[in-house]
Amino acid sequence: MTPIHVVGIGLDGLAGLGTKVQAIIETATLLVGSDRHLQLIPQGETPRLSLGDLNATLKAIQAHLATTPDPQVVILTSGDPLFYGLGRWLLEVFTPEQLTFHPHLSAVQLAFSRLKLPWQDAVIYSAHGRDLAGLVPLLQRGVEKIAIYTDGEANIAAISRLYQALRLPVSYCAWVCQALGSQDEVILPWDLAQPVMEPPPLHPLNLVVLLRQPQRLPLREQPVLGLGDDQFFAFGDRPSLMTKREVRVLALAELALTSSIETVWDVGAGTGSVAVEMARLAPQATIYAIEKTAIGFQLIERNRKAFGLTNLIPIQGAAPQRLSGLPQPDRVFIGGSGAQLLANLDYCWSHLKAGGRVVLAIATLEHQGQVLQWCQTHQISPQVLHVQLSRSVPLGQGHRLHPLNPVTLITLSQG
Known part of the structure; x- marks a missing residue:
């Protein structure tokens, strides 16, 4: 048995996990995750390690593996850990033989399911911890379906401002998909063309989905020279x-x-x-x-x-x-x-x-x-x-x- 299990978990907590994964969590010798993820697991006797500084976390996990008989570390992550998740970093610091991944439904899967849209042709872009520069060529190419992982700065307001600044001959329907899989789940339709300074109050865990629309020319007075x-x-x-x-x-x-x-x-x-x-x-x-x-x-x-x-x-x-x-x-x-x-x-x-x-x-x-x-x-x-x-x-x-x-x-x- 591999000593480290990386478990994807949704906002519904243990109830959204299979019995096999629940059993792995119950028999863990160390439970690792962000404060939000750890709160999804009922308090028990298993030692817990809050996932803060990655280097400090790594040293603590390595020490646990070296000093614990038959260690079983469970690391909790959001959704699919190998999809814009912690899995990539873990594979850099541990060998594949030490790791077993248990993916959960990703926010992208949940979002397209809620919108009832096939998503095999969607392009996924993560602006979480990044800027929106990589979104520019996708919009310029008129990609039909785009899912965007957001954060506090790269939010729907910033996406709207970018779209408006590009002045593209293509329009999109947009949705802000919030707290997917929880009781607080909300799907908010959004008009990318509307003037916006700040977004309305949103759940911090949200994903933006764009769907290209048949082109309709905007109605406005035309300049004599230099049409948009x-x-x-x-x-x-x-x-x-x-x-x-x-x-x-x-x-x-x-x-x-x-x-x-x-x-x-x-x-x-x-x-x-x-x-x-x-x-x-x-x-x-x-x-x-x-x-x-x-x-x-x-x-x-x-x-x-x-x-x-x-x-x-x-x-x-x-x-x-x-x-x-x-x-x-x-x-x-x-x-x-x-x-x-x-x-x-x-x-x-x-x-x-x-x-x-x-x-x-x-x-x-x-x-x-x-x-x-x-x-x-x-x-x-x-x-x-x-x-x-x-x-x-x-x-x-x-x-x-x-x-x-x-x-x-x-x-x-x-x-």
């Missing part, structure tokens, strides 16, 4: 895959739209965010948004309708073939082309009106090098603007800068 990223319908599995607001504004400045232009091509239009901005800024012009994917084409059409733009024409198909037959452009924006980048650049440049402009948004060093080599071959002097921006996001009681992906804008002008 959350104002566009976006890819459900990649909501951040669009030309970001700050880069979009710079690209529009490089395009130098005027009241005299008639035709603009947006090649590799994605969600159509740049095309929408151009159509709003140049209502006299016709904007052709060319996108090869069916889902991208549908998103452009949804965004066109959302803004009521009759001068924006989505076109599904691969460039440069799909560009054939379109009116000669005054301006071209190339935001996505993949392997067809140089072929698209060749076609757009050769069909550009005199005095026109081509602006490319380049994400990789390889494509940047290809375009600059193309410019050298064609004896064209490009204007290169490297864009590396960061947005502020909450971090504890302060803020930090979270970088956006760097982009290089290359502008080519005729005449």
